[in-house]
Amino acid sequence: MGRSPCCDKAHTNKGAWTKEEDQRLVSYIQAHGEGCWRSLPKAAGLMRCGKSCRLRWINYLRPDLKRGNFTEKEDELIIKLHGFLGNKWSLIAGRLPGRTDNEIKNYWNTHIKRKLLSRGIDPHTHHPITAATAAFLTAPEICSAVPETADTSDNKCHSDSCSGGGSPNYVDLNLDLSISLPYYSSPQPSPYSDDASTAVAAVRAPEICFCYRLGFRGGDACVCESLKEHLVLRLAIRN
DNA sequence: AATCCCCGCAACCGCCTCCGG
């Protein structure tokens, strides 16, 4: 037993959309608005999956889409927002009018990553690439195999599939997952100044105390008030 | 002129979250 498919795959078109399909979708949405995507294809006379219709509309047919190259200003805003939000493309797209999450994701992967690397910045962490990081990133293979024996004392990989043949197992990498409040030893200039600050400010209200989300009650152990200036402590939810 | 290769983008897939019954 499993999840029921979102559509009958045997009777749906796949691949590139034709002009006629686009026209059908546009005229249907203009007449009826965005509604139930699952029933839309049938109602619009399209042999498409509802998800496919939604994607086509959002990423390509929507009238408010901005077409054309990204501006330098948009580039910088994306970089700043990515540093703050990570791969939350839909949130980033929400701050760039006329741009879609898919478009930004593609643009990130094809242009901005390269741009940051050329600046010597790690596109994942947004920190300068150190020699060690560079060596790590450029390593031809990184062994991800789980050691077959419990003996990890020598910090070597014993997997046959590992071509490293006992190469160092990157023992310096701490892969423990933890959640903690960000901490600055001294006030720092916000990296989200200028455009990004206005963008972030725009998504600030209503604010949610992160301590509360972690289970504290009534402000117990909550330090948000005293650290109000630290933007990253307070997460905001878009409406 | 033909072929190959790389890059960019549109679209798909599968998982997650939300919401209503």
Added chain:
DNA sequence: TCCGGAGGCGGTTGCGGGGAT
């Protein structure tokens, strides 16, 4: 409170166009 349906999201794939050889 649980469950299932629907929408949403991020990662990945594959095709087409354009440049290089």
